[in-house]
Amino acid sequence: MSKYVQDEKPPITEGAQNWLEQEARSQEDRYKEIVAEMDGIEGDREQWYAEFLEIIQTKGFSVTGDERRAISKEELPEKPDRPDAMRVVW
Numbered sequence: 001m002s003k004y005v006q007d008e009k010p011p012i013t014e015g016a017q018n019w020l021e022q023e024a025r026s027q028e029d030r031y032k033e034i035v036a037e038m039d040g041i042e043g044d045r046e047q048w049y050a051e052f053l054e055i056i057q058t059k060g061f062s063v064t065g066d067e068r069r070a071i072s073k074e075e076l077p078e079k080p081d082r083p084d085a086m087r088v089v090w
Contacts, residue, residue, distance in 0.1 A: 038088045045086060
């Protein structure tokens with residue numbers, strides 16, 4: 001069987017390994033901050049969704065050019081009945 005260049009990985013230096021670990025910790029910290037911020041504005045987001053749904057039912061949305069179409073209440077999706085229904089960051 002022939003050998004390919006991509007099959008031979010160079011060894012990871014201690015400095016590179018330390019950098020990788022530090023970078024992973026840094027990204028996890030940033031992720032936690034983002035999740036906390038998104039969870040903190042959940043009430044505001046629910047209000048924004050309600051306002052949006054009201055707008056598309058009353059004013060409608062642009063279908064093409066200057067043509068608008070209102071969405072009926074029957075066409076609106078229902079909010080899922082689960083605790084993470086409003087979660088943005090996974």
